[in-house]
Amino acid sequence: MNDETSQKKPNILFIFTDQLRGDSIGVEPNSQVITPNLDRLAGEGVSFSRCMGNAPLCVPARSALMTGQLIRENGIWSNRIGADPNGPSHVRNIRDGGYRTAVIGKTHLWRHSAAGKPGQHVKEMEHNLRDWGFEYTHELNDPIETAWMGCHYTDYLKDKGWLDEHRRYIQSWVEEMRTGNITPWGQEPAPVPEGEDIDSYIGRTACEWIRDYGDDRPFYLQVQFTGPHDPFDGPQPYRDRYDPSQLEVGLDEPHEPPTGAIAALWQRAPSVHKATRYQRQRWRAWYYANITLIDDWIGKILDQLESKGELDNTWIVFNSDHGEMLGDHGLSSKAVFYEQAVRVPCILRPPNGTANGLRSDAFVEHIDLPVTMIEIANAKPLQNSLGRSLLNFVSGTDAGNSDKNGKKAVISELFGQTTVITGEYKITVRIDDHRVAQLFDLTRDPHELRNVRNEQEYKQTIADLVEQFVVPIDERIDQPGLSDYRDYVRRTGSVN
Numbered sequence: 001m002n003d004e005t006s007q008k009k010p011n012i013l014f015i016f017t018d019q020l021r022g023d024s025i026g027v028e029p030n031s032q033v034i035t036p037n038l039d040r041l042a043g044e045g046v047s048f049s050r051c052m053g054n055a056p057l058c059v060p061a062r063s064a065l066m067t068g069q070l071i072r073e074n075g076i077w078s079n080r081i082g083a084d085p086n087g088p089s090h091v092r093n094i095r096d097g098g099y100r101t102a103v104i105g106k107t108h109l110w111r112h113s114a115a116g117k118p119g120q121h122v123k124e125m126e127h128n129l130r131d132w133g134f135e136y137t138h139e140l141n142d143p144i145e146t147a148w149m150g151c152h153y154t155d156y157l158k159d160k161g162w163l164d165e166h167r168r169y170i171q172s173w174v175e176e177m178r179t180g181n182i183t184p185w186g187q188e189p190a191p192v193p194e195g196e197d198i199d200s201y202i203g204r205t206a207c208e209w210i211r212d213y214g215d216d217r218p219f220y221l222q223v224q225f226t227g228p229h230d231p232f233d234g235p236q237p238y239r240d241r242y243d244p245s246q247l248e249v250g251l252d253e254p255h256e257p258p259t260g261a262i263a264a265l266w267q268r269a270p271s272v273h274k275a276t277r278y279q280r281q282r283w284r285a286w287y288y289a290n291i292t293l294i295d296d297w298i299g300k301i302l303d304q305l306e307s308k309g310e311l312d313n314t315w316i317v318f319n320s321d322h323g324e325m326l327g328d329h330g331l332s333s334k335a336v337f338y339e340q341a342v343r344v345p346c347i348l349r350p351p352n353g354t355a356n357g358l359r360s361d362a363f364v365e366h367i368d369l370p371v372t373m374i375e376i377a378n379a380k381p382l383q384n385s386l387g388r389s390l391l392n393f394v395s396g397t398d399a400g401n402s403d404k405n406g407k408k409a410v411i412s413e414l415f416g417q418t419t420v421i422t423g424e425y426k427i428t429v430r431i432d433d434h435r436v437a438q439l440f441d442l443t444r445d446p447h448e449l450r451n452v453r454n455e456q457e458y459k460q461t462i463a464d465l466v467e468q469f470v471v472p473i474d475e476r477i478d479q480p481g482l483s484d485y486r487d488y489v490r491r492t493g494s495v496n
Helices: 003-007 036-044 058-067 090-096 122-132 143-147 152-160 163-179 198-212 260-268 277-307 368-377 456-476 479-492
Strands: 011-018 046-052 100-105 136-139 219-228 314-320 346-349 358-365 410-414 417-421 425-430 436-441
Touching: 011 277, 011 368, 036 277, 036 314, 036 346, 046 410, 058 090, 058 368, 090 100, 090 219, 090 368, 100 198, 122 136, 136 198, 143 163, 152 163, 152 198, 198 219, 198 277, 219 277, 277 314, 314 368, 358 410, 417 456, 425 456, 436 456
Parallel strands: 011 219, 011 314, 046 358, 100 136, 100 219
Antiparallel strands: 046 346, 314 346, 410 417, 417 425, 425 436
């Protein structure tokens, strides 16, 4: 491809957060979150109110986004392993289509966490990201792993003399997590000076990369923030923008008897299950503060694009891997199929911001985004992906039409289970034998408080849902990958 052809292509900026639930940006109805820059993107683009993550956990979700495959296809059922970097990759296809590809921030495409090697530095894994198709990499660990693994951010902290204090802070938080008696409403701000936290580092590095960009090719840049994943460590000035006493506490209704798995989670973290109204309000304030911090950096990134003269030649995609329970259903974190963990924000802003704030209630899922970005880049399509491009929502004036992409349901999968979400029902079944774990009648029970899987009147509904939406994709199961995962669970007693 010659330079002249390349220069005609638009840039693509993919901004990605970790653990940002779908209702926690300013354009959502009744939102109390301050996000003027995300609101601006939504006002110049299309926002999707029913975007569901293909897995409510980091590594599986990110694998789906990279490959355009469902979890059943790539076999990444938990965080224990990453997907094959030599398998399908939308980044590699975009690179081969004439783009300079880059990533700044947390990728979580290989094994970090407590099972990672203490002392290992992300630079040792650059070959992994290059196999995925990234030409430039500036990777950071998840905040948890910065306690014992190295990355560009820990290098920065060490140079500034702040690393030991940062690691003590993270280690204290990790120790609390391991006790089960977690108190997210009691977390302190990051111990570094204001503007030196990990997400500020990512935002600043992204601005500098855009400022200094000089390649003749268009760029594909992923900016992957680590927040608002806990610890909720936003600087005090961001916390001060919220009055906890004025915040809604979310879902605060009685529960029907839970499944065994949910009851086990309640028992494992009783502090969350029994959190008071005041504690939940503080928890939300700290979570929202982290979101507003990230939003400020998104604004700075947009300003840098504009200063560089590239804003009107750049597609901007905004998304997250999964949500955060925030005490709803008596739970924290993610790794469950409730809407708070599965639904994520999704915004698509075309060059010149010409979509005029359209809002769609069409079903969208992670695997649609790589297909969309490949179409923008006019690159080689991913083979056999169930993802569908979202570009048709941008061109018309009726983005709210939920039939535009033809999806009657979306899929979310984790720990050997598959969840199908339709307009009327949400059903979760074991992938091997379709045994039902949960069924919610979303028309009667939009808050998912009553599991009706054992009620006689839903027997035929269950059969119909499985026959229409589960059986047709059984042929896509990576059986060796599923078998390997089942062996791991039996061997370790852990699903993750």
